[in-house]
Amino acid sequence: MNWSLVTGATGGLGAAVATRLASEGRSLIVSGRDANRLESIANDLRETHGVDVRTVPADLATNEGLDALRSITDPLDLVVVCGAAYHYGSLMELGDAEFERLTVCNVQNTGRLIRWAIEPLERTNGGLLVVGSMGAILPAPQHASYSASKAWLHQFVRSIQSEEGSDAVRITLGIPGGMATPMLLDSPAWESMQNNPLARMTLMSPEFVATQFLAAVRRGRPVVIPGFLNRWACRLVRGLPLWLRLWVARRFYAVGQ
Ligand SMILES: NC(=O)c1ccc[n+]([C@@H]2O[C@H](COP(=O)([O-])OP(=O)(O)OC[C@H]3O[C@@H](n4cnc5c(N)ncnc54)[C@H](OP(=O)(O)O)[C@@H]3O)[C@@H](O)[C@H]2O)c1
DSSP states (O other): OOEEEETTTTSHHHHHHHHHHHHTTOEEEEEESOHHHHHHHHHHHHHHHOOOEEEEEOOTTSHHHHHHHHTOOSOEEEEEEOOOOOOOSOGGGSOHHHHHHHHIIIIIIHHHHHHHHHHHHHHHTOEEEEEOOGGGTSOOTTOHHHHHHHHHHHHHHHHHHTSTTGGGSEEEEEOOOOBOSHHHHTSHHHHHHHTOHHHHHHOBOHHHHHHHHHHHHHHTOSEEOOSHHHHHHHHHHHHSOHHHHHHHHHHHTTTTO
C-alpha cells in the first residue's frame, strides 16, 4: 500500500490538502509541530473518510524533526511539502534565534526533506508538491526573511526539475497568494490587507488552492499559481522595473497606510 505524506497538515492549506486526499480514499501520513492538533485532525479524517492515517509530529526547525520524517520507510507515492515558518515585521525586530529557526526550517531542512523524498518517490513514480509563495516573486515588505526563504525554495525546485533524469518523479511548485489561514489571520499583514481592495480580491480559500495543487501534480505540471488575478500579477510584476515593483509591493501590502 502506498502512502501520501503531508507536512504542515495542522495548518490551513496542509489540512485542506490532507482532507482532499482522504476524500479520495488515500492512506495518509500527516505531520506538523502540534501533536495534539495533529492527532485530532487524523481522528477526524479516519472517522469521516475511513482511511488509514498516521501522524509524525515534527518541528522542521530541528534535526530531530527532520529525522522523524526521514525515518518513514513506508512506500510513498505523494509527498506534499507544505509546512513552513513565518515571520511578519521588520528584519531588525527579528532576533537571531528566530531568524535562524526560520531559515533552518524553510531552507536547510526543507531542502533536505525534498532531497530525501526523491528516492522513495522514484520507486513509485510518485509526485512531489512543494508549496512556495507569491512573496517569493513580489518584493514583500515586512516579510524579508520569509519571502527570501521561499525564493530559495522556488529556485531549488526549478533547478531540480531541470536536472537530467528527474522525470521519474513529477515535481510541482505550487505558488499560493493570500489565503485566510492562521498564518495570515494571526499576522498584522491581515489587517493591512483589509485596507487594500486588490489584496482582498486575490484572497483564496485553502480548499480551492489544495484542489488546484493536487490536480497540477497529477498532470505533472511544473508550476501552478491558482487564481487568474494572481497568475497575471506574477506575469506583470516580472516585467516591471524594480522601482515600480517596489512601489506596487508597498501599495499591495498597504505599508505605512
Ligand atoms: N496563508 C497564506 O496567505 C500563504 C501565502 C503564500 C504561501 N503560503 C504557504 O502555504 C503553506 C501553508 O501555510 P498556511 O497558510 O496553511 O499557514 P498555517 O495555517 O499557519 O500553517 C502552517 C503550517 O506549517 C507548520 N509549521 C510551522 N512551523 C513549523 C516548523 N518549524 N516545523 C514544522 N512545521 C511547521 C505549522 O505547524 P503547527 O501549526 O503544528 O505548528 C502548520 O501546519 C506554507 O508553506 C506557507 O508558506 C501561505
